[in-house]
Amino acid sequence: MKIELASSYGFCFGVKRAIKIAESAGNAATIGPLIHNNEEINRLAINFNVKTLNGINELSDERKAIIRTHGITKDDLAKLKQSSIDVIDATCPFVTKPQQICERMSEEGYDIVIFGDENHPEVKGVKSYSYGRVFVVLEENELDDIKLKQKVAVVSQTTRKVEKFMQIVNYLMLRVKEVRVFNTICNATFENQEAAKELSKRADIMIIIGGKNSSNTKQLYLISKNFCKDSYLIESEDEIDKEWFKNKELCGISAGASTPDWIIQKVVNKIEKI
Amino acid sequence: MKIELASSYGFCFGVKRAIKIAESAGNAATIGPLIHNNEEINRLAINFNVKTLNGINELSDERKAIIRTHGITKDDLAKLKQSSIDVIDATCPFVTKPQQICERMSEEGYDIVIFGDENHPEVKGVKSYSYGRVFVVLEENELDDIKLKQKVAVVSQTTRKVEKFMQIVNYLMLRVKEVRVFNTICNATFENQEAAKELSKRADIMIIIGGKNSSNTKQLYLISKNFCKDSYLIESEDEIDKEWFKNKELCGISAGASTPDWIIQKVVNKIEKI
Numbered sequence: 001m002k003i004e005l006a007s008s009y010g011f012c013f014g015v016k017r018a019i020k021i022a023e024s025a026g027n028a029a030t031i032g033p034l035i036h037n038n039e040e041i042n043r044l045a046i047n048f049n050v051k052t053l054n055g056i057n058e059l060s061d062e063r064k065a066i067i068r069t070h071g072i073t074k075d076d077l078a079k080l081k082q083s084s085i086d087v088i089d090a091t092c093p094f095v096t097k098p099q100q101i102c103e104r105m106s107e108e109g110y111d112i113v114i115f116g117d118e119n120h121p122e123v124k125g126v127k128s129y130s131y132g133r134v135f136v137v138l139e140e141n142e143l144d145d146i147k148l149k150q151k152v153a154v155v156s157q158t159t160r161k162v163e164k165f166m167q168i169v170n171y172l173m174l175r176v177k178e179v180r181v182f183n184t185i186c187n188a189t190f191e192n193q194e195a196a197k198e199l200s201k202r203a204d205i206m207i208i209i210g211g212k213n214s215s216n217t218k219q220l221y222l223i224s225k226n227f228c229k230d231s232y233l234i235e236s237e238d239e240i241d242k243e244w245f246k247n248k249e250l251c252g253i254s255a256g257a258s259t260p261d262w263i264i265q266k267v268v269n270k271i272e273k274i
Numbered sequence: 275m276k277i278e279l280a281s282s283y284g285f286c287f288g289v290k291r292a293i294k295i296a297e298s299a300g301n302a303a304t305i306g307p308l309i310h311n312n313e314e315i316n317r318l319a320i321n322f323n324v325k326t327l328n329g330i331n332e333l334s335d336e337r338k339a340i341i342r343t344h345g346i347t348k349d350d351l352a353k354l355k356q357s358s359i360d361v362i363d364a365t366c367p368f369v370t371k372p373q374q375i376c377e378r379m380s381e382e383g384y385d386i387v388i389f390g391d392e393n394h395p396e397v398k399g400v401k402s403y404s405y406g407r408v409f410v411v412l413e414e415n416e417l418d419d420i421k422l423k424q425k426v427a428v429v430s431q432t433t434r435k436v437e438k439f440m441q442i443v444n445y446l447m448l449r450v451k452e453v454r455v456f457n458t459i460c461n462a463t464f465e466n467q468e469a470a471k472e473l474s475k476r477a478d479i480m481i482i483i484g485g486k487n488s489s490n491t492k493q494l495y496l497i498s499k500n501f502c503k504d505s506y507l508i509e510s511e512d513e514i515d516k517e518w519f520k521n522k523e524l525c526g527i528s529a530g531a532s533t534p535d536w537i538i539q540k541v542v543n544k545i546e547k548i
Contacts, residue, residue, distance in 0.1 A: 178454070182446045
């Protein structure tokens with residue numbers, strides 16, 4: 001069986017940057033997991049004493065707080081900055097962008113639509129920057145019963161699929177006079193998605209490696225599954241089942257934006273031995 | 275054979291308004307045809323002495339100039355206003371809108387994309403309101419070789435199909451960070467189009483009545499043709515050919531936004547006699 005890695009996969013700019021920041025800070029706490037990858041979080045805890053808290057209320061004697069790649073809410077950030085703790089911002093610049101847009105657009109009187117998962121920390125953060133009305137949706141029909149203003153600004157969670165974003169924009173074009181579209185979907189996500197799509201069309205089996213709470217990893221899995229029914233989402237090599245590979249000729253591999261290379265390598269090594 | 279009129283067809287708000295304005299002005303000249311319907315233009319000339327000039331350079335001793343529904347260029351309007359002539363503006367308010375948007379968006383530093391036909395007087399007028407860069411396209415790939423700014427504002431000729439407008443917006447979403455979409459497609463056009471679509475799915479033959487230089491009439495014809503291969507575009511009852519109706523059970527009829535009821539009635543009368 002041949003193994004082929006997607007032409008683009010794994011760590012994005014924002015994740016690489018956040019890990020570097022965490023490593024050089026050391027002895028710090030992150031508010032929520034720095035990135036959506038448990039193995040990497042453990043590595044940072046063990047090697048650099050960077051621990052993960054669930055929220056700012058868990059802070060006690062820490063001297064440094066690192067803001068996760070997904071950002072935190074405006075209120076939490078303000079509280080941290082008012083406290084005596086050192087705030088080290090590892091928010092991905094591609095996430096800071098929609099936060100700023102939300103703030104500016106609500107100042108300018110737009111209704112705001114965020115295409116994303118309202119339970120995702122990135123979306124919670126972005127949403128918190130809006131002063132006015134803001135609607136978080138995954139499907140356009142969630143807006144059916146809402147009387148929208150005639151001017152609506154739209155942003156997307158950075159890790160969403162652009163096709164669905166377009167559907168939401170098209171829906172809004174029919175409903176309101178002005179739709180101000182900010183394509184805040186991250187290129188890295190897009191590139192990983194396109195590469196996974198291309199590979200999954202040819203592969204007999206697809207292995208997607210990444211955190212099961214990672215939005216972009218789940219998207220990669222869904223895209224693969226669409227073209228290659230034998231697609232599997234795993235967090236580490238331990239989940240691999242030999243049975244999956246029977247009679248398969250080409251095994252495609254991709255990984256989410258927060259999956260470190262060392263985990264990918266372990267998976268490849270294990271598959272090579274099958 | 276049964277004859278059925280589309281649930282929405284013919285004169286739109288802007289055309290009704292312009293005819294009323296021209297009738298009450300009387301003894302005037304319009305700069306370009308007031309509306310895209312020769313028969314109605316003739317009626318206004320004969321009954322109200324409203325003549326049609328090709329451009330402002332043809333004005334001589336007229337005391338009143340009527341601006342056509344499609345609007346004229348900003349320069350021409352300025353010249354008219356500077357002259358001693360009375361300027362009576364019959365520009366459709368739905369056309370004034372994209373003119374204002376173009377002006378404002380170019381002031382705010384956006385590249386402007388107009389979805390429309392660059393030879394259509396409405397589009398020429400709208401385009402003339404932009405100070406900066408402006409691109410008129412019918413197909414998104416016409417923008418392929420243009421290095422666009424990261425902020426683009428988009429308007430549409432009022433009589434275009436919204437599906438194609440969406441395609442252009444979707445294309446732009448992939449190319450630039452901010453797409454500011456103003457859906458300037460006129461509802462009347464949209465309603466006539468939806469009604470023609472619905473009827474043409476059921477009809478054995480479709481007759482579309484309107485000016486052959488009328489953008490919205492051509493759109494109606496193309497939509498009909500898509501669902502009913504025996505679709506015909508005519509300007510008056512004289513063009514009707516009995517042969518068309520052989521073995522047909524349902525004849526659908528629609529008419530462009532500048533087709534007066536009296537022309538539609540003549541067509542219906544003639545078909546009824548077949």
